[in-house]
Amino acid sequence: MHRVLHLSDTHVSRTGPDEDGVDGLAALKQLLYDVRHVPSVDLVVVSGDIADDGSREGCQAVCSVVGSFAAERGIPQIYSTGNHDRREGFEAALGWGHLGPDGTPIGRRAEVDDVIAAVSEVNGLRVITLDSLVPGETHGVLGRDQLDWLTTELATPAPAGSIVVLHHPPIFVDAIPYLESVVLQEPAALGDVLAGTDVHAVLCGHLHHQLSGTIGQKPVWVTPGVITRIDLTAPSALVRGVLGASATVVDLGGPFSPTFHTLHSRDPHAGSEVYVYNPITGEDTTESA
Numbered sequence: 001m002h003r004v005l006h007l008s009d010t011h012v013s014r015t016g017p018d019e020d021g022v023d024g025l026a027a028l029k030q031l032l033y034d035v036r037h038v039p040s041v042d043l044v045v046v047s048g049d050i051a052d053d054g055s056r057e058g059c060q061a062v063c064s065v066v067g068s069f070a071a072e073r074g075i076p077q078i079y080s081t082g083n084h085d086r087r088e089g090f091e092a093a094l095g096w097g098h099l100g101p102d103g104t105p106i107g108r109r110a111e112v113d114d115v116i117a118a119v120s121e122v123n124g125l126r127v128i129t130l131d132s133l134v135p136g137e138t139h140g141v142l143g144r145d146q147l148d149w150l151t152t153e154l155a156t157p158a159p160a161g162s163i164v165v166l167h168h169p170p171i172f173v174d175a176i177p178y179l180e181s182v183v184l185q186e187p188a189a190l191g192d193v194l195a196g197t198d199v200h201a202v203l204c205g206h207l208h209h210q211l212s213g214t215i216g217q218k219p220v221w222v223t224p225g226v227i228t229r230i231d232l233t234a235p236s237a238l239v240r241g242v243l244g245a246s247a248t249v250v251d252l253g254g255p256f257s258p259t260f261h262t263l264h265s266r267d268p269h270a271g272s273e274v275y276v277y278n279p280i281t282g283e284d285t286t287e288s289a
């Protein structure tokens with residue numbers, strides 16, 4: 001059995017709050033305090049948008065909080081890039097994103113130009129992070145070089161199988177049309193690489209709401225955001241972000257695995273509106289919603 005605590009989208013900036021004025025670091029601290037009773041966590045994964053402004057300082061602030069949680073438990077902390085991250089800031093704070101309990105690098109970085117992909121092994125479980133960041137864009141892309149590297153890594157099974165972590169989901173909800181343009185582009189190419197391998201699950205963020213699906217016959221899980229959650233009860237033309245940090249516990253190797261269950265921060269302001277906008281027209285209706 002392996003248990004992963006899956007976080008995403010902390011969006012901490014150099015000065016603290018994100019562009020909407022929300023304090024992601026406070027949300028992260030509250031969440032990690034509230035999940036302190038979850039037993040037997042083997043590793044913490046943060047699947048991108050670590051820093052809202054791409055800064056080294058934002059990444060460092062997140063790493064100091066997640067790192068304390070990891071150090072107390074003697075477990076690794078593993079990060080992937082998101083669309084808000086910048087590779088320079090990410091690398092300066094987190095290296096290739098695979099850190100041991102004491103914050104020192106573990107595993108190895110992919111020898112692929114211009115991306116921060118990496119692999120490490122945690123008690124026999126292989127953890128692969130991919131870099132789907134396209135600078136200045138919201139959507140994600142995995143280049144041929146990175147997919148070829150992934151193919152090579154997965155050619156040999158790991159003792160306890162593998163998980164793949166990337167920011168942009170290779171799935172979306174058909175009923176929400178704008179999502180297709182912001183998720184991983186050409187997802188079938190990733191599916192082709194994953195099919196028939198020892199990958200248990202693909203862990204993603206980006207959408208700020210929970211979602212499951214499959215790619216290449218592999219389960220895909222999208223964990224809700226730490227800083228905000230997208231409230232899908234909004235009219236379908238609108239995106240409504242609300243407070244309420246969440247995390248996912250991913251259990252691997254059990255009789256029904258992979259299982260994913262979400263935990264919600266005990267935030268008295270959970271559900272409070274942060275923003276409402278129309279992603280097609282760009283109209284911001286936060287004040288009037």
Ligand SMILES: [Fe+2]
Nearest residue numbers: 009011049206
């Ligand atoms: Fe995000």
